[in-house]
Amino acid sequence: MTLAETTTIIFSSLVVISQLALLWVVGLYVWSGRRDPIGSFAVKYALPLTFTVAFVATFGSLWYSDVLGYAPCKLCWLQRILMYPQAILLALAWWKKDATIGSYSLALSLPGIVLAGYHYYLQLGGNPLVPCSTVGYSVLCSQRFILEYGYVTIPMMALTAFALIVAVFAVARHYQKISKK
Helix, strand or coil, X not given: CCHHHHHHXXXXXXXXXXXHHHHHHHHHHHHCCXXXXXXXXXXXXXXXXXXXXXXXXXXXXXXXXXXCCCCCXXXXXXXXXXXXXXXXXXXXXXXXXXXXXHHHHHHHHHHHHHHXXXXXXXXXXXXXXXXXXXXXXXXXXXXCCCCECCCECXXXXXXHHHHHHHHHHHHHHHHHHHHHC
C-alpha cells in the first residue's frame, strides 16, 4: 500500500467515525433526556475537542498538498483560509481557558460548511455556479484526488471538520443557556 493510500484510509476512517459520533451525540442531545451529561461534557471539553479537529484538518490538508503533492484548487484555498486560523486561535483559547472563542470559531466554520458543501457538490458532478477556470489558474475544483468508502473526498473531510466544530460549540452554547434558566 502506498503512502497516499494509507493516508487516505486513515483520514477517511476518521471522517466516518467522526460523522457517526456527530450524529449519535447530537441525536442524543436533541431527542433524548440525556442533555445534562452531553451538554456538560461539551462545555467542559469544547476547546480541546475543537482544537483537535482544527489541528487534524490543518495537518491533513498540508499533508495532502505538501507531502503527497495534491495541488489545492481555489475552493480548497478558501476552506483553508477559514480552517487554519482556527487551529491557532483554538490552541490559544484552550491555553488561556477562554471559551468566548466559540462565536469567532462559528463565524469561520459556518461559511466553511457552505464552501465545503458546494465543493463536494461540484465533485459529485454538480453544475458549477462559476467555473473554476474563471477564477485564475488552479486545478479544477471538480477534480477528485480521493474517493474512499464511496463518498469521502477531501471536501467531505473539510465539511466534517467544520460541522464538528459547529456542533461542539452549538451544543455547549445551548446547554449553557438552558442550564442558566
